[in-house]
Amino acid sequence: MIEFGEISLSLALVLSLYAVVTSFISLRNSTFEFWWSAKRAVISNFLLLSVSIGILAYSLAIKNYSLKYVAEHVSNGLPTFYAISALWAGQSGSLLLWAWLLSLFTLVVLWQNRNFQFRLIPHVITTLSAILFFFLILLVFITNPFERMAFAVTEGQGLNPLLQNPGMMFHPPTLYLGYVGFSVPFAFAIAALLNRKLDSEWIVLTRRWTLFAWLFLSIGILLGAKWAYVELGWGGYWGWDPVENASLMPWLTGTAFLHSVMIQERRGMLKIWNVSLIVITFLLTIFGTFVTRSGIISSVHSFGASSLGYVFLAFLVLLITVSVYLIFTRREELRSDYHFDSYLSRESSFLFNNLILVGSAFAILWGTLFPVISEAVRGVKITVGPPFFNSVNVPIGIVLILLTGVGPLIAWRKASTHNLVRNFLYPGIGFFLALIILWFIGIRDLYPLLSFSLISFVLTGIVMEFYRGVRARKRVEQNIFRAFINLILKHRRRYGGYIVHIGVMLIFIGITGSSAFKAEVEKTLRNGETINLKNYQLTFLGVDYYKTANAEVLNASFRVKKDNKDLGVITPAKEYHPLQDQTMTEVAILSDYREDLYLILGGVDDDAVYVKAHINPLVAWIWWGGYVLIIGTLIAMWPSKKREATQSPVPKKTFNLKKTATPIGA
Amino acid sequence: MKTFILLTISIFFIAVPVLAETPTVSSVEKHLMCTCGCTMPLYTCECQKSEEMRTEIKQMIERGMTQQEILDSYVSRFGEKILSAPTKKGFNLVAWILPFLSVILVGGVLIKTVKRWSHPETKQESGPSEKLDPKYLEQLENELSHFEEKGE
Incomplete structure (x- = not known):
């Protein structure tokens, strides 16, 4: 059976190259047979890679230790669902998942455009198949998931205990859905450049793909944050590790892209910027993979140093060269149809929002690479960690909040004084009201004061937009609730976007609260002793010891009281996993909308325990913000039948089948 | 002149977080990396090595050392890479x-x-x-x- 997996992988390698060549030739020579054949190659690739990934997943589930990958990532006591999740716990398995997703997305693109009304599609398939070809080279020649063990074993090395967490099961696949998802708009951009067809067609065709990729990247980042918070046991959710940074950078540039494409769609401007932005976003997803696989930059997430890093570097250089060449040679076609009418316009505010988002991504990239630069220039190894990223990104983040509020309120082309007064009055009041209230309740630090006040500005602006919309709809709808729902349903993109903004603001509330007002205490306690932290009292009740299938567990019990009200017993723990010789910290968290009580068991010594207690204010808002962001994005990307039927993005006449490729379209 | 103003603004932003005057283990460990090879900042690491480092920091504080003196002591032994952020001088x-x-x-x-x-x-x-x-x-x-x- 394993042989089938291996052969499928090799066949997919050959067929992906075949798809690159045939899809490229099909448009150049207008030859139906080549296009027909390219489509079959894409379908076959998906089927072959499904066989490969299916066999690897099955081998993990049945713990077939004849495979090196299985022996290295699962063990006898590991539950089946964690065993299957080991598919993305290792280097070759995760690359196979990447390749399989890419083959699936290529197939979906083909299916979506089965009537072939758009001239770009063959070159989109060429680009996607070329990326797949690269990943399959890695899988077949460098890190084969079907490599056999040289000797028989009856027990595997097991899955890293840190990865045995439900959040962690879904964190990598969601991130990969985001990373691989950005391949599609990138492929459309490259196809548009190759075809010199640089109007808004490629943007309209990929809007949902971009939102899809952005959504999953957002979910992946939030799941990673939640996992770090619950599982790593240091009291935070974001450590600015190079691999965390690598996921945030394409998210930031992807967010910039989602905004700037609106300017091209509406005004035919920023064409060169939009093409560059999606190229940068895709390059950053590959850069993230390079960081994880190369070992060149130190990270807790690394799969370890390997030759794979240099292959990724070569691929990155190739992608940059091709993209820069295509953009440079098409610069005339990429000129804007119109120019800005005023810097007091939505276009300009989006432009500055882009500057801040890309500036933040650059700051993170710069910090991530600076240790390598420092070593090259000075010969001195340095570390760039959380203090740097926090100092640099907090002011940038505050400007970003401001621009999030300004963008939706300002008119396209040129804002009139009437527009400015009318739209900024209430948000301005919201800002100053929050500032005064915060000042009077004792908040004096500049950053939280500005952050919360600006969030109030943004949220007031959004509420006013909803209010005006509902009021307008009330002319045709009697019921206010129906008016509200129909307002969203009839303008999904706009109001979905506002809901996403609400979600992002909730996340900023959580980040500001938990960063600026956290409190902590650490102490050694004996039975019956109590520690006080703000209005919490924690009394140590004793320690329990027991064994599970995979670990030995030490539980410490604490009775928690808040303002003398009993909140029950919580049990932080230490788990020792003998197979991996690894000790894990299981934190205890009591959460509500105001704050989290976060208790870490540091160590146990006879009848005494060493504990750290944190109060992390407003952390729950981050996760709620994530839910709101998901809902908003789903609304924004949900297809509207009526709209699509009446407003087809590109007239079908655009691509004349008869003239260019008579037989194509099967 | 404009460049000077921009540089001043930049330095203002980066100079906002300052070192605490009275050090605590928590305030010091935020500026250090763990030496166990985990590549994590000290305050996020739970390994044996990190516990030893915290104990050492506690002893240094009890001896009356300032935060800067403690950080300098680590840099002299492990090099600049022990610091969790680049120093604000020279090429850094x-x-x-x-x-x-x-x-x-x-x-x-x-x-x-x-x-x-x-x-x-x-x-x-x-x-x-x-x-x-x-x-x-x-x-x-x-x-x-x-x-x-x-x-x-």
């Missing part, structure tokens, strides 16, 4: 200043470009809408702002 200043400087400079260029584009002289070349009769242009502005209020 480039790390701190460049992100702000690039955003400020690009922002300045953007403001100038948008201003130039929106200038009446260049408007002549910027698109067909400018060739409209002022009466129709006004009507278009009104309709666009009306459209803006109503829909996407």
Whole structure:
């Protein structure tokens, strides 16, 4: 059976190259047979890679230790669902998942455009198949998931205990859905450049793909944050590790892209910027993979140093060269149809929002690479960690909040004084009201004061937009609730976007609260002793010891009281996993909308325990913000039948089948 | 002069977080990396090595050392890479200043470009809408702002 997996992988390698060549030739020579054949190659690739990934997943589930990958990532006591999740716990398995997703997305693109009304599609398939070809080279020649063990074993090395967490099961696949998802708009951009067809067609065709990729990247980042918070046991959710940074950078540039494409769609401007932005976003997803696989930059997430890093570097250089060449040679076609009418316009505010988002991504990239630069220039190894990223990104983040509020309120082309007064009055009041209230309740630090006040500005602006919309709809709808729902349903993109903004603001509330007002205490306690932290009292009740299938567990019990009200017993723990010789910290968290009580068991010594207690204010808002962001994005990307039927993005006449490729379209 | 102002603003931003005057284990460990090879900041690591480092920091504080003295002691033994962020001197200043400087400079260029584009002289070349009769242009502005209020 394993042989089938291996052969499928090799066949997919050959067929992906075949798809690159045939899809490229099909448009150049207008030859139906080549296009027909390219489509079959894409379908076959998906089927072959499904066989490969299916066999690897099955081998993990049945713990077939004849495979090196299985022996290295699962063990006898590991539950089946964690065993299957080991598919993305290792280097070759995760690359196979990447390749399989890419083959699936290529197939979906083909299916979506089965009537072939758009001239770009063959070159989109060429680009996607070329990326797949690269990943399959890695899988077949460098890190084969079907490599056999040289000797028989009856027990595997097991899955890293840190990865045995439900959040962690879904964190990598969601991130990969985001990373691989950005391949599609990138492929459309490259196809548009190759075809010199640089109007808004490629943007309209990929809007949902971009939102899809952005959504999953957002979910992946939030799941990673939640996992770090619950599982790593240091009291935070974001450590600015190079691999965390690598996921945030394409998210930031992807967010910039989602905004700037609106300017091209509406005004035919920023064409060169939009093409560059999606190229940068895709390059950053590959850069993230390079960081994880190369070992060149130190990270807790690394799969370890390997030759794979240099292959990724070569691929990155190739992608940059091709993209820069295509953009440079098409610069005339990429000129804007119109120019800005005023810097007091939505276009300009989006432009500055882009500057801040890309500036933040650059700051993170710069910090991530600076240790390598420092070593090259000075010969001195340095570390760039959380203090740097926090100092640099907090002011940038505050400007970003401001621009999030300004963008939706300002008119396209040129804002009139009437527009400015009318739209900024209430948000301005919201800002100053929050500032005064915060000042009077004792908040004096500049950053939280500005952050919360600006969030109030943004949220007031959004509420006013909803209010005006509902009021307008009330002319045709009697019921206010129906008016509200129909307002969203009839303008999904706009109001979905506002809901996403609400979600992002909730996340900023959580980040500001938990960063600026956290409190902590650490102490050694004996039975019956109590520690006080703000209005919490924690009394140590004793320690329990027991064994599970995979670990030995030490539980410490604490009775928690808040303002003398009993909140029950919580049990932080230490788990020792003998197979991996690894000790894990299981934190205890009591959460509500105001704050989290976060208790870490540091160590146990006879009848005494060493504990750290944190109060992390407003952390729950981050996760709620994530839910709101998901809902908003789903609304924004949900297809509207009526709209699509009446407003087809590109007239079908655009691509004349008869003239260019008579037989194509099967 | 402009560059000087921009640099001052940049340095203001990076200088906001200052070292605490009275050190605690928590305040010191935020500035150090764990030496176990985990590549994590000390305050996020739970390994044996990190516990030893915390104990050592506690002893240094009890001996009356300042935060800077404790950090210097670690740098002398492990090199600059023990610090969780680059120092704010020499070549390392480039790390701190460049992100702000690039955003400020690009922002300045953007403001100038948008201003130039929106200038009446260049408007002549910027698109067909400018060739409209002022009466129709006004009507278009009104309709666009009306459209803006109503829909996407």
